[in-house]
Amino acid sequence: MGRPDGRVSRRTFLQGTAAAAAFAIVPRNVLGGPGQSPPSETLAAALIGCGGQGGEDLESYITNAGGRYRLLAACDVDKGRLAQARKKFGDQVEPYTDFRRLLERQDIDVVSIATPPHWHALLCIAAAQAGKDILCEKPMTRFIAEGRAVVTACKRYGRVFQIGTSGRFGAYKSDLGRRIHKIMRSGLLKRCPAVHVHKGGFPVRGYCGLVNARPEPVPGHLDWDLYCGPSPLRPYHPHRFGGSHRNYWDYEGGSLADFAQHYMDPLQWTYGKDDTSPVEIDSCAAPQHPEACGLWAWAELTYADGFTIVLDGNEWGPRYDRKPPRRLELSDLDKESRKKVEAMPDPEPPRSFVEAVKTRREAGGHVEAAHRAVTLAHLANISIRLGRKIRYDPVKEEIVGDEAANRLVYQPMREPWHL
Amino acid sequence: MPTTEELKALVAQVPDPDPNGTYVNLDDAKIGRIRQVVGDLHKGGRDAVVGLIDMLAEPGQGNDVKPHFALHLLAVHVTGLGDDKARAQFALAVASQVGSDRPKGVRKYLIQELGLAGGREVVETLGQALLDADLCDDAARALAAIRDGAAEQFLAALPKVQGRSRLSLIKKLGVLCCAKAADAFKQALGDEDADVRIAAAWGIARIADASAADALLAAADRREGWERFNETDACFALAEGLLAAGRKAEAAAIYTHLGKTRTAPSERHVREAAERAGAAAK
Numbered sequence: 001m002g003r004p005d006g007r008v009s010r011r012t013f014l015q016g017t018a019a020a021a022a023f024a025i026v027p028r029n030v031l032g033g034p035g036q037s038p039p040s041e042t043l044a045a046a047l048i049g050c051g052g053q054g055g056e057d058l059e060s061y062i063t064n065a066g067g068r069y070r071l072l073a074a075c076d077v078d079k080g081r082l083a084q085a086r087k088k089f090g091d092q093v094e095p096y097t098d099f100r101r102l103l104e105r106q107d108i109d110v111v112s113i114a115t116p117p118h119w120h121a122l123l124c125i126a127a128a129q130a131g132k133d134i135l136c137e138k139p140m141t142r143f144i145a146e147g148r149a150v151v152t153a154c155k156r157y158g159r160v161f162q163i164g165t166s167g168r169f170g171a172y173k174s175d176l177g178r179r180i181h182k183i184m185r186s187g188l189l190k191r192c193p194a195v196h197v198h199k200g201g202f203p204v205r206g207y208c209g210l211v212n213a214r215p216e217p218v219p220g221h222l223d224w225d226l227y228c229g230p231s232p233l234r235p236y237h238p239h240r241f242g243g244s245h246r247n248y249w250d251y252e253g254g255s256l257a258d259f260a261q262h263y264m265d266p267l268q269w270t271y272g273k274d275d276t277s278p279v280e281i282d283s284c285a286a287p288q289h290p291e292a293c294g295l296w297a298w299a300e301l302t303y304a305d306g307f308t309i310v311l312d313g314n315e316w317g318p319r320y321d322r323k324p325p326r327r328l329e330l331s332d333l334d335k336e337s338r339k340k341v342e343a344m345p346d347p348e349p350p351r352s353f354v355e356a357v358k359t360r361r362e363a364g365g366h367v368e369a370a371h372r373a374v375t376l377a378h379l380a381n382i383s384i385r386l387g388r389k390i391r392y393d394p395v396k397e398e399i400v401g402d403e404a405a406n407r408l409v410y411q412p413m414r415e416p417w418h419l
Numbered sequence: 420m421p422t423t424e425e426l427k428a429l430v431a432q433v434p435d436p437d438p439n440g441t442y443v444n445l446d447d448a449k450i451g452r453i454r455q456v457v458g459d460l461h462k463g464g465r466d467a468v469v470g471l472i473d474m475l476a477e478p479g480q481g482n483d484v485k486p487h488f489a490l491h492l493l494a495v496h497v498t499g500l501g502d503d504k505a506r507a508q509f510a511l512a513v514a515s516q517v518g519s520d521r522p523k524g525v526r527k528y529l530i531q532e533l534g535l536a537g538g539r540e541v542v543e544t545l546g547q548a549l550l551d552a553d554l555c556d557d558a559a560r561a562l563a564a565i566r567d568g569a570a571e572q573f574l575a576a577l578p579k580v581q582g583r584s585r586l587s588l589i590k591k592l593g594v595l596c597c598a599k600a601a602d603a604f605k606q607a608l609g610d611e612d613a614d615v616r617i618a619a620a621w622g623i624a625r626i627a628d629a630s631a632a633d634a635l636l637a638a639a640d641r642r643e644g645w646e647r648f649n650e651t652d653a654c655f656a657l658a659e660g661l662l663a664a665g666r667k668a669e670a671a672a673i674y675t676h677l678g679k680t681r682t683a684p685s686e687r688h689v690r691e692a693a694e695r696a697g698a699a700a701k
Contacts, residue, residue, distance in 0.1 A: 211440060215479040387499070415583055
């Protein structure tokens with residue numbers, strides 16, 4: 001472990017170099033990159049967050065994409081989980097309870113972030129500052145301003161980012177998906193009449209938080225202060241940790257935050273919305289508790305061109321019935337425009353994380369797209385939390401004319417953390 | 420103006436959570452009842468708000484589920500009326516209890532709700548709370564959310580606090596891009612606490628203080644590991660701020676320095692970032 005003042009101790013350095021040498025892993029940050037020697041074929045990886053999804057993204061986005069990785073380090077605020085991770089991944093995995101020390105290691109190429117979402121943005125930013133490429137579990141962030149800060153950091157340091165959802169890779173393979181994408185990207189459509197209703201797939205009731213949780217002693221294996229991190233330091237309760245953290249605004253944002261990025265990622269690519277966000281958001285929900293996520297029925301998000309997305313929980317409350325689902329068709333264009341769209345080449349396929357790391361180009365689930373996708377969930381949740389319609393400026397990334405709503409776009413963090 | 424008993428009866432109409440302790444049991448009738456309660460509480464004015472606060476308890480020290488929920492819903496309600504006077508009246512009523520001898524957990528909750536519904540009218544109250552080490556971070560977050568008039572409170576409190584509170588205030592002055600904090604940032608850049616130094620570096624970047632560029636670069640050069648990442652990042656942010664202000668030469672000097680000094684293989688990404696940004700800045 002490093003020293004409290006942030007320096008890397010000789011012991012840590014030797015451990016790091018020994019681990020790298022033992023497995024003949026040459027970090028890409030030494031050999032790889034444009035204009036340099038051919039990169040090592042094996043990525044040196046680290047995992048931050050060893051709970052449920054810990055390690056899944058490394059398999060999904062490296063192994064399944066034909067790449068190889070070797071896990072050299074793992075970090076968790078729960079020593080029990082850390083020990084389990086070591087058992088699962090092998091003794092070469094150096095355990096850390098403080099991610100800052102892990103990121104100081106110079107032999108790591110890729111960091112896989114699988115903590116609860118209130119940590120995602122800060123960890124992504126820190127990883128980018130440390131020169132690591134990033135696999136980040138969904139949802140990418142806990143609130144909107146975090147996403148912009150992650151985009152800035154990744155771009156500043158030229159880091160490859162892949163969000164932990166792969167829907168757009170499937171959307172690209174679909175003839176219909178590519179056709180709609182071309183129509184939208186052609187610029188020939190004045191107004192988009194499409195209405196996409198995503199019904200179900202949100203365990204609304206199961207993601208409601210406790211409103212009467214009585215504080216309990218913090219277990220000895222858990223660093224509760226570091227777990228809370230940038231979020232308010234609440235009294236410990238086991239329901240705020242270990243999966244059910246999703247049921248609290250402090251850490252995630254209920255079923256909508258947990259699942260919407262999966263559903264919206266392919267849709268956003270298909271409809272060419274990777275660089276923008278809706279302008280009007282309305283919802284139907286029960287009154288929301290300040291800390292515990294609650295019941296919601298649906299959220300309607302409308303873009304400036306009229307394209308409408310509906311997230312219908314299909315579990316509680318009235319079903320959405322304002323607009324019928326409506327797909328975009330070539331026939332929505334005039335004859336001349338149709339010909340132009342049909343003559344357009346297919347868009348570039350989304351690049352796998354492995355290829356993106358090798359070529360230093362953008363991965364399919366890149367940082368801006370991921371930010372815009374999770375923004376949909378955040379906007380829906382802001383409307384749900386306040387029980388009213390909101391208007392959004394997708395360029396300034398601010399709510400228009402609703403100060404309280406804007407305070408949910410950017411939420412000041414607890415010390416010592418900041419965006 | 421409801422009596423205490425009437426207020427208790429009103430709050431009692433807020434539905435109980437289900438046996439598991441969640442509000443999965445809400446239906447149209449219960450939601451209608453909640454809305455009625457919130458409307459009646461709003462009509463009750465300041466006395467109703469203070470009465471509601473009287474029912475709050477320190478976490479784990481009593482059952483305050485209903486008034487806790489009701490106070491928040493009232494805060495949300497007043498922010499959605501389009502009536503700033505009504506919002507401010509609510510906020511002042513809540514603020515009047517922040518400095519009381521109520522349990523710290525209750526006062527933290529009140530501060531949290533002021534972070535949602537408060538405005539300039541409550542910044543002095545929150546400024547006082549900055550001086551209480553137990554409340555400082557909560558109050559600082561609420562003030563940073565309110566923004567309007569907050570910087571003056573941070574500046575006034577800064578000489579009076581120490582430790583984590585001081586860190587809180589320096590960080591939030593950065594959040595607010597407070598140019599008046601320039602000297603405080605420069606001084607804190609040499610603090611013995613690494614977190615304070617990082618906060619100061621970030622603050623300098625946020626206010627795009629060109630006069631601190633050399634000190635910031637020198638500080639970042641001296642550091643290692645986590646602190647070096649952060650202070651180097653602040654150098655980039657400062658350069659970007661200077662560029663945005665049209666001060667190209669000063670920004671370019673920062674990029675040149677970073678490009679020349681980050682020569683280790685482990686800092687290749689920094690060097691390349693500086694070279695890219697420097698080229699773009701020309």
